[in-house]
Amino acid sequence: MTTYTTPQGISDYLPNDTNILNTQIIKLQSLFSKNGFKQIKTPTIEFAENLEKGLGPTQKKQCIEFFDPAGNRLLLRPDNTTPIARTVATRMNTEKTPLKLCYTEPIFRKSNQNHSDTEIFQAGCETFGYTSIEDIAEIITTCINALEALGVTDIGIDIGHINFVNGLSEEKKEALLKGDYITFGKIPERGESIESDNNDLTHLITTLKTKSPSTPIMINKGLVKGLHYYSGIIFEAYSNHNRNIIASGGQYDNLCSKFGHTISAVGFAINLNEIGFQHD
């Protein structure tokens, strides 16, 4: 029997799944709005040449590209942060700061040999022009609250800092990114309190512990992200019931300047596919 299936990593969402996804999105939009984040939509399709200004090598490789009739290279957005940064830098650069934006849109990344999803539904928040550790803490607690609103239990947060990695040799950085702890030389340190002269990090942890006392917050010296735009604190959220990272984010103070306007930024994205809404 011919089943007329969809491409690898792309799915139909039948009424039950669509209903679950939409309910999740409505919950998140209401929560984000209550926290002062305004919804924004950027296009699914972008000029490759433009968006690539903000993308790192790993992300560029994941992009799905094609040509328009005039021969311009186009791509499907591989994340929401870069197009939003482009929009803020070019069209919202006179807005009052902090500028708090949120989105609930799918992204598109080439499916790898492990059959990862090509279309990934994301929801997230970004604060542009943040000034304090409290603003970063707000992003992380909004992320935790959003996951809780989706019914995720046993959430844990790992926090890292770009400075943990910056001093390392290229070989060791590469090893960390690949999870090759043999080449790295050891399992990276991870714990509730780690010897660190980073005051921002200490301040952030104290703030988070007050705001989300029941969530385990760990400093992870091996936390690295394939996204090159992170500039300071980075974090990821996991749950004991999921076997992949369910949300991640961090500071990306240098991204908007790639599009011509320098402004600090911090944000997070939740992977809704990973939370699970597909049952049929």
Added chain:
Amino acid sequence: MTKPITIAVPKGYLLKETLRKFKAIDIHFPSNFEESRRLFTYDTSETYKLLTVRPWDVPAYVEQGAADLGIVGKDVLLEQEPSVYTLKDLEFGGCKLVIAGLEGQSIKTLKHHCKVVTKYPHSTMKYFETIGKKVKIIKLYGAIELGPLTGLSDIICDLTATGKTLKEHNLIELDTVFESTAQLIANPIGMKIHYKEISDINSRI
């Protein structure tokens, strides 16, 4: 933590060595497990659950999180490139992936588009890309040595520990693709949930 730490291990030599290593750090699995037909067991403290799976399936169990830890040859990791953490080289189960052919052949004189049979198409492709030769790769599931003897291929790319099987089929090693030993691997999330326990095993084993 009520859920045991699950470890996927291939049956055979790696399982024997693994059981010995765990015993040495005071983690005891039933002594008759190796001979039994059971596919999983628990240690005496019921903190650890051991799964016996096919060598090629260990990365899938760990990557998908059905197992927190796995013990697997580096050859399998290089061939499959799974998204897992590699924690430690356990230094047993040593072997190497080699290019082998009949007497008189050499890597230098190999023609472009020559045929290679292998169980390791990805590693074979990477090797020939590195040396800049275009070859035709034919994937087989076993009895690789028959390739050049039957005219199926010009050369082979296969795993060898002692070189004995190669010699018996009049094949000689032309080059080493990589050397391999057993590695301890972990699921990235399992690693967060059981960080202390896994770090402890890793430092003692």
